[in-house]
Amino acid sequence: MFLTKMQINPRRRGAQQLLSSPQAMHAAVLAGFPDARPTEDGRILWRLDTYATHRVLLFIASPDKPDLTHLVEQAGWPTTQAWQTAAYDGLLGSLRAGQRWQFRLTANPVRSGRREEWTETKPLGHVTVEQQQQWLLDRAERLGFRIAPSTTGAGEPDLAVVDRSVRRFGRGGASVTISMATFDGHLDIEDVDAMRRSLTFGIGRAKAYGCGLLTLSRPGGAG
Amino acid sequence: MSVVALRLAGPLQAWGSGSRFVRRSTDIAPTKSGIIGMIAAARGLRRTDPLEKLLDLSFGVRIDQPGQLLRDFQTAQRPRRDRNGDLDWQSLPLSTRYYLTDATFLAVLEGERALVEGIDEAVRAPHFPLYLGRRSCPPAGPVVLGVSDQSLHDVLETWPWLASSRVQKQHRERVVRLATIRDAAPDETAVESIRDTPVSFDPNHRDYAWRSVVRDTVEVPNPHGVSDPAPEHDPMTVLGG
Numbered sequence A: 001m002f003l004t005k006m007q008i009n010p011r012r013r014g015a016q017q018l019l020s021s022p023q024a025m026h027a028a029v030l031a032g033f034p035d036a037r038p039t040e041d042g043r044i045l046w047r048l049d050t051y052a053t054h055r056v057l058l059f060i061a062s063p064d065k066p067d068l069t070h071l072v073e074q075a076g077w078p079t080t081q082a083w084q085t086a087a088y089d090g091l092l093g094s095l096r097a098g099q100r101w102q103f104r105l106t107a108n109p110v111r112s113g114r115r116e117e118w119t120e121t122k123p124l125g126h127v128t129v130e131q132q133q134q135w136l137l138d139r140a141e142r143l144g145f146r147i148a149p150s151t152t153g154a155g156e157p158d159l160a161v162v163d164r165s166v167r168r169f170g171r172g173g174a175s176v177t178i179s180m181a182t183f184d185g186h187l188d189i190e191d192v193d194a195m196r197r198s199l200t201f202g203i204g205r206a207k208a209y210g211c212g213l214l215t216l217s218r219p220g221g222a223g
Numbered sequence B: 001m002s003v004v005a006l007r008l009a010g011p012l013q014a015w016g017s018g019s020r021f022v023r024r025s026t027d028i029a030p031t032k033s034g035i036i037g038m039i040a041a042a043r044g045l046r047r048t049d050p051l052e053k054l055l056d057l058s059f060g061v062r063i064d065q066p067g068q069l070l071r072d073f074q075t076a077q078r079p080r081r082d083r084n085g086d087l088d089w090q091s092l093p094l095s096t097r098y099y100l101t102d103a104t105f106l107a108v109l110e111g112e113r114a115l116v117e118g119i120d121e122a123v124r125a126p127h128f129p130l131y132l133g134r135r136s137c138p139p140a141g142p143v144v145l146g147v148s149d150q151s152l153h154d155v156l157e158t159w160p161w162l163a164s165s166r167v168q169k170q171h172r173e174r175v176v177r178l179a180t181i182r183d184a185a186p187d188e189t190a191v192e193s194i195r196d197t198p199v200s201f202d203p204n205h206r207d208y209a210w211r212s213v214v215r216d217t218v219e220v221p222n223p224h225g226v227s228d229p230a231p232e233h234d235p236m237t238v239l240g241g
Helices: A013-020 A022-030 A069-075 A089-094 A129-143 A192-201 B032-042 B052-056 B113-124 B152-158 B165-170
Strands: A002-008 A045-052 A055-062 A083-087 A100-107 A110-113 A122-125 A145-147 A159-171 A174-189 A214-217 B002-013 B058-065 B068-074 B077-081 B087-091 B095-111 B144-148 B175-183 B192-200 B207-221
Touching: A002 A013, A002 A069, A013 A022, A013 A069, A022 A045, A022 A055, A022 A069, A022 A159, A022 A174, A045 A100, A089 A192, A100 A129, A110 A129, A122 A174, A129 A145, A129 A159, A129 A174, A129 A192, A192 A214, B002 B113, B002 B152, B032 B052, B032 B058, B032 B095, B032 B113, B032 B192, B052 B113, B052 B192, B058 B152, B095 B113, B095 B152, B113 B144, B152 B175, B152 B207
Parallel strands: none
Antiparallel strands: A002 A055, A002 A083, A045 A055, A100 A174, A100 A214, A110 A122, A145 A174, A159 A174, B002 B095, B002 B144, B058 B095, B058 B175, B068 B095, B077 B087, B175 B207, B192 B207
16 A cells, blocks of 8 residues: 655646545546556545645555656646655554554544435434544444543543535536545554554545545654 | 835725726735825826836735625716706716725835835825725725835735734634735746736826736734644654655
8 A cells, every 4th residue: 555645736727626526636536546446455545634725735545656647737736846655554564552643534424314205314414523523433443443532631532623514516417415524633543453444445435535534643742 | 225015904995907897896905006006196196197216116915814805786876957957866887896895905115215215205194185996995094104124025024914903813823824916026937917017097098017926925923823833644754755
């Protein structure tokens, strides 16, 4: 597996098109691979991290190395910087139960529900921060980790929803609506195999649309 | 070279660089032609008088508080008295006018010391009333902030943030990033040209030349900030190349 980071130049018209539609971004990311099918190692996952209007980063986890030339030409800085790809296997191999990591995840938290006139249940997006946090807390064990306790709050999990939105975009003739939430916090690994699977195959629904990529970095502060 | 700094704030502002006919647009920041026109008015120049040295000034503006866009569908009428003495209302052309509401800008003009000091003096005691781009938009508060010997770029970078304390408190970070729009230096490759260098304000043959502008950002401390920007999550650092 490989992890790739590319900085998007949001002032460019091509970038604005891609940022406005996860469907278009999905196509652009997949176009960076000769074979975009999932392998037994993992699948292609991507995420956009927005820190300010001018600073947008694209992360891609993939079984093969991507060639993002087309994306840089369309939406990046072609003459000054391209993209950075690093091997993921070293980190995946070094995961051990009990390790604490800082993490970031953009996901599509849903529950299945049925409204009055519906004849079948459908996935409905969670709306409030509490619902979205509970969604991840409920899943954490199955995904191979536990959210670490917060260093400040008494007994509360170290988990924050730092960004959330409802995205509507076109896909063919139809329109797609997904609710997205970005989580930041610290986690403790419990089950290494499940954790590895969460990192390489993603978490939750809408993985084609920039949801489900979990990334780890060194724990900050006292954590 | 010296510079004079201006604070442009008021309930309404309108800075059009491409307005034609009945659609009177506004840019997101003051235009050079608008500011030169305001200074010419302050110095008592008539619309037909030559602008001469004012055209040598270089101009830059910083968007301290962007404000909101306001659209006004104007259905103005003016009274006209008939020959028999009856009052009759005559409609003016219907027009769509755009304004910026609640915006604050720092505008900086760079030129020779004597010229810049003359501008400072004239704007403090203007000959014709000052307005922010359109006659119905008076400035709020003093316009001139003073003359200094710094460069245009330094003033845009170092002048304290002019936004109201209400807006400053809405930004939690200790440092804010403000957009600037300035004249391109002679050796700089400009990305954008707008028709915004006044040649003549004469109502009978108003004329503007092209102006090369550079859009940039500067970082300015926020006196009401309480937090450092959130650290970025960088998963690449743990992968070891």
